[in-house]
Amino acid sequence: VHSGLNATRVARVVRPARADDLAAIVEHARRDGLAVSVAGGRHAMGGQQFGAGTVSIDTTAMGRVLAFDRERGQVTVEAGIQWPALVDYLLKAQAGQPRTWGIAQKQTGADRLSIGGAVAANVHGRGLRLPPFVGDVEALTVVNAAGEVRRCNRTQNADLFRLVVGGYGLFGLVATVTLRLAPRRKLQRVVEVIDMDTLPERFERRIAEGFLFGDCQYATDAASGDFLRRGVFSCYRPLDDAAAMPDVQKELSLDDWNRLLHLSHADKRRAFERYAGYYLSTNGQRYWSDTHQLSVYVDGYHAPLGPGSEVITEVYTRRPDLPRFLDTVRTDFRAHDVNVIYGTVRLIERDAETYLPWARDRYACVIFNLHTEHSPEALARTGAHFRRLIDIALGHGGSYFLTYHRHATRAQVEAAYPQFADFLRLKRRRDPAERFQSEWYRHYRAMFA
Numbered sequence: 001v002h003s004g005l006n007a008t009r010v011a012r013v014v015r016p017a018r019a020d021d022l023a024a025i026v027e028h029a030r031r032d033g034l035a036v037s038v039a040g041g042r043h044a045m046g047g048q049q050f051g052a053g054t055v056s057i058d059t060t061a062m063g064r065v066l067a068f069d070r071e072r073g074q075v076t077v078e079a080g081i082q083w084p085a086l087v088d089y090l091l092k093a094q095a096g097q098p099r100t101w102g103i104a105q106k107q108t109g110a111d112r113l114s115i116g117g118a119v120a121a122n123v124h125g126r127g128l129r130l131p132p133f134v135g136d137v138e139a140l141t142v143v144n145a146a147g148e149v150r151r152c153n154r155t156q157n158a159d160l161f162r163l164v165v166g167g168y169g170l171f172g173l174v175a176t177v178t179l180r181l182a183p184r185r186k187l188q189r190v191v192e193v194i195d196m197d198t199l200p201e202r203f204e205r206r207i208a209e210g211f212l213f214g215d216c217q218y219a220t221d222a223a224s225g226d227f228l229r230r231g232v233f234s235c236y237r238p239l240d241d242a243a244a245m246p247d248v249q250k251e252l253s254l255d256d257w258n259r260l261l262h263l264s265h266a267d268k269r270r271a272f273e274r275y276a277g278y279y280l281s282t283n284g285q286r287y288w289s290d291t292h293q294l295s296v297y298v299d300g301y302h303a304p305l306g307p308g309s310e311v312i313t314e315v316y317t318r319r320p321d322l323p324r325f326l327d328t329v330r331t332d333f334r335a336h337d338v339n340v341i342y343g344t345v346r347l348i349e350r351d352a353e354t355y356l357p358w359a360r361d362r363y364a365c366v367i368f369n370l371h372t373e374h375s376p377e378a379l380a381r382t383g384a385h386f387r388r389l390i391d392i393a394l395g396h397g398g399s400y401f402l403t404y405h406r407h408a409t410r411a412q413v414e415a416a417y418p419q420f421a422d423f424l425r426l427k428r429r430r431d432p433a434e435r436f437q438s439e440w441y442r443h444y445r446a447m448f449a
Helices: 019-032 083-093 115-121 158-164 196-208 254-266 268-281 319-336 376-395 410-416 420-430 439-447
Strands: 012-014 036-039 055-058 065-069 074-078 137-143 149-152 173-180 186-195 213-218 230-238 286-288 309-318 340-347 363-372
Touching: 019 036, 019 055, 019 137, 019 173, 036 115, 065 083, 074 083, 115 173, 137 158, 149 158, 158 420, 186 196, 186 268, 196 213, 196 230, 196 319, 196 340, 196 363, 230 268, 254 268, 254 340, 309 319, 309 376, 319 340, 319 363, 319 376, 363 376, 376 410, 410 420, 410 439, 420 439
Parallel strands: 012 055, 036 055
Antiparallel strands: 065 074, 074 173, 137 149, 137 173, 186 230, 186 286, 213 230, 213 340, 309 363, 340 363
């Protein structure tokens, strides 16, 4: 949806009505000698949700809530349910209750993303002290390559659990997910426009003060002295349970978002000024810990702006190294005329649970949305930009997120993910017929052949 760069001709599309249908789909694909790919919200950009010639499973009809344990704060859902439906269910199911549960974290920037996809990519949000999404997953049911349904968690089929979470759909179809919820909290937004050199210390100060969420959007105008130097730093602190909550909040309308999207391409200085002005005007506003994570995504926003789209990469650096990392990126982007449209900095805690963790340390996460035209020459330039960013991140003790694109070299993959070759071997061992495939998998299978 976002990049518009993954057009793929599949053998057929199937839309299971419920999780129980998945095993039969795998069996039919086996009899037909076809591989299987799986997609939910279709926002992934690296090709992991599609495979040419595969049976493409569209999970969007698998949207039921199967169980809600109010005592333990856990909810079991079918993997195709998307964030708005889950949040809405939890709000309605607990209406009038004095203490309620909500989601702990989700991706920001878009909402129509499936929970199964969040498991497969091991996503993260803007929590200040949270590991990736694996920390919110209590248990899964997975359909393996033989069409068998397996329940897995940290004690039962634990090896499968470690491979499926963050396994990009290669080790089985996620049928159901049991999520650990978090107590729903009242929060207050605190906004500053800051010098990015001070961001590591400011993050640590907010954590020490008990803030729960936060991120920083940086200035993107390469012609300005503010480029990657000034940022809108917004954090959220918990309030007392008795704090009054407003009926009406100041928020951006759809027209406001469209104007900002236009300015982010046409006049980046004004875009940052307007964005900063809006956020400063909301300083002190109050939100709920779950619903404040919901976002506005304007479908097809790029069509009025001209051909092309934005492509994303996310790279990681040691937190104290963030200012030096940004200095290096600033010099590189100016030298190579990189057109960055939007970006943000967040934090992540170390992932010690999945087989292929992208969060190998307590990183600062830096997201770059780069504009690219859809010509071979422009895409090649974008690939070169991404490879340089990966090298810069690796040089600062960091890494990068695997599946936003397929531009990394083998040496970069091995430096960031030393166990990647073993990951592919485990894939072949558990799925010798390679029933579960994607364009992303085929790319790296060939690279590591």
